[in-house]
Amino acid sequence: MFSFTVPLGKLVRAVSRLRGGGSALPGLVVEKIDPGFMQRTLSSLPHGVAVVSGTNGKTTTTKMVVELLESQGLKVFTNRTGSNFTRGVAAALLGEVDWRGRLDADVAVLELDEAHAVHFVNKVPPRYCLLLNVLRDQLDRFGEIDTTALLLQRIAERTTGTVVLNREDPRVARIAGAVSDPEVLYFGLDESLRSTFPNDDDMRAAAPETSPRGEVPASPAADVVLRRVGTDDADFEFDGTRVSTHMKLRGVYNIFNAAAALVLARSITGASGRPGDAAKLVKALSEVAPAFGRGESLTVDGQPLELVLVKNPSGFRLGLKSFPAKGYASMIAINDNYADGRDMSWLWDVEFESLREDGVEVLSGVRAYDMALRLQYDEVRFGSVDTDIPAALAEFIRGSAGKPKRVFCTYTAMLAIRRELSKITTVEVVS
């Protein structure tokens, strides 16, 4: 059947790109004129749709799953531009389908924000879902983390094939009890690594075994377990075998999400009747580079400059833990725009003692003075404070010449920093 949806949508897409506009408008147009477009197009894929959701690590994990599947020769459709909402998916689809509305792909792997994922799965029930974690983030929008956990549960309930869950996050692992039909698989951590992943309940709490909450279910077997993380390598265990591999990704939380990606990729390729080639999967995993702003390293004045996105207390804590301050000049940029979350309380749930020895050179962002106040109370030295990001970044680069640098930044602060850096170095364009 030929319809006008695709040509019209593509036209809107082309025009809005010429205008330099956002990626969602064409999706909106298609949604209005042809509400069935997305469902119809995606349901034709032989391996169906996989949804990746959770608070932290969606972008990097989705990127890993895509690269793992591509290593197995599958054609993957994904929403690469970071438009992790339904209209963004529709817009990305328009870019990929031919003029007759056909999508040349075996499977779709979609990163979706929790609330939008529910909206999406109500239209398109996924065959797979991968649920990463439930942490405090942007509570302005969802209210409470228990509410966020319910959103993830809705995604699992609509999933027809396999639900992949984080065994170590109690709010996620619990979802297993709410689904009956789909198969449930877990990714897990070695006992020795669990303490490096504080969840929000543990932040100021006693050891979990003394918790009066009761019912700690017996730990189920995980399909893939992360056994060890080294400085540039890691050990994963699956099918009873422990595999060591070099990793380009940095940060224990990224590498834990690699275990998650491995479970989903194994499940999707396994369903094809020809189980994935383990050696190729591990090789592909070792070559995944960090996504946009997730520990990516640029070169400025012959020195590395790393961007570490921080957007919630657990992420900031893990960022500080994964990227030790020693030998680095540090800058922190905190904005409170809508996409960052307006509430600054989260800074008080992060401990900054690890920065005490080396101090922080520059503080910036709209809420630079909130950050300054936070560091004052943790007795961390800092240099200049300037809410203007371009000026602060220039000062940071000038003042720390000859040293490797690291910037911890919220989402919109990161966008501003990348914009500045692109004037002096090569910054990968992702959209």
Add this chain to the structure above:
Amino acid sequence: MTPADDTTLHASKGTIRVLQLYPRDMNIYGDWGNALVLRQRLLWHGYTPELLEYNVGDDFPEDVDLIVGGGGQDSGQVVIQDDLQARGEQLRGMAEDGTPMLVICGLYQLFGKFFKTKSGPVIPGIGILDVETVGTDERLIGNVTLTSPEFGEIMGYENHSGQTSLGPGVEPLGTVSKGAGNNSKDNHEGARHRNVVASYLHGSLLPKNPAIADFLIRTAVERKYGTFVPGTPDDDFARLAREHAARRPR
């Protein structure tokens, strides 16, 4: 309970024991910031802080000089409700006796008479404050500025769906000029009774509102030692953070 500091080595004008109420279950949106500010400012004023914790089932520590309690999710309030009832009389006695207390959000609600949740069940409060809270579908979220006769301009961030109305036995903490406060109708925020300060504001509240922190500290020190000899904390960054916060949208 954990006496948590190496700070006992500092020269000191006295020791103040600060109790965090239910930090395990009622601790969200930076409630730790309030305890941290009390600890550091006590040091800056020349006193020795001793930070204690009380969680469900613990023995209640002796000789508590100051109490701070935070917010929680609905599930946290359910977990603590029986234990809180069992401690109600003791806490009421301390409040009436003049012990300074700061309670934020969830514990503000449970320091009142009751919290009728949206889903129906009524969680009884301990009645230190003459306030009643009813859960609603409307979530009051965003930056808040209010003016208090005691503390001047107060700034913070609210995020709650329980709406609280004040009875004649309490005064509001202040009058809202930006944001909602206790509920979507009355234009006031928080509650004051004796030396209890109750508020919906996170932010965290105390870092950007050192006047409230110093009120709690001064009251605790005066009750214990008769007079408070303040130090000179450097509040420049608090002032600058307030100036920038005041310009942010709701």
